[in-house]
Amino acid sequence: MNTNTEKNNQYVIFKLNSENYGIPISYVETIEKVSEVTRVPNAPHYVKGVINLRGEVVPVVDLVKRFKFNESPITPETRIIILSVEEIMLGILVDSSSEVLTIDKDTIDNTSNFVNTFEDDYISGIGKVEDRMIIIVDILKILDIDLSE
Known part of the structure; x- marks a missing residue:
């Protein structure tokens, strides 16, 4: 298998409320332990705040709040996954993140038939x-990034 195809099938796996989620590795810059998060006034409810990451101010989205789950406490396993999306650097707060998995495209079921509701x-x-x-x-x-523009 060529490396480029394999990299396209690699996902960083993280947990939220005991469920496993994956995000394409191509977006992931680094995974950090939770440091001090500074709250930002008038930010959407799911924005935890901003962190100082090696001199750069990075907003942090709390995925538990974004998905409207019951809030989970910050533990020693809690991580901030730093992403680079369309030249924007930001973090997502997750309960834990421990591995990278290769998931073949033919083992991923499309969910549009039941999720679009x-x-x-x-x-x-x-x-x-x-x-x-x-x-x-x-x-x-x-x-909430729209690439169709």
Whole structure:
């Protein structure tokens, strides 16, 4: 298998409320332990605040709040996954992140037939790896970025 195709099938796996989620590795810059987050006035409810990452101010989105889940406490396993999306640097707060998985495209089920009933369609597919289900998130929809312009 050529490396380029393999890289396109690699996902950083993270947990939210005990469920496994995946995000394409191509967006991921680094994974950081939670440092001090500075709150920002008038930010959307799901924006935790900003962090100082090696001299750069990076906004942090709390995915638990974005998905309207019950809030989970920050633990030693909590991580901020730093993403680079359309030249924008930002972080997503997750319960934990521990691995990178290669998920073959033919093992990812399209969810459009049952997810489109929700107004917030953040899921692009569900991958099956051995006995695990990995919910693949659409990072552009989560962050409300429209590339059609």
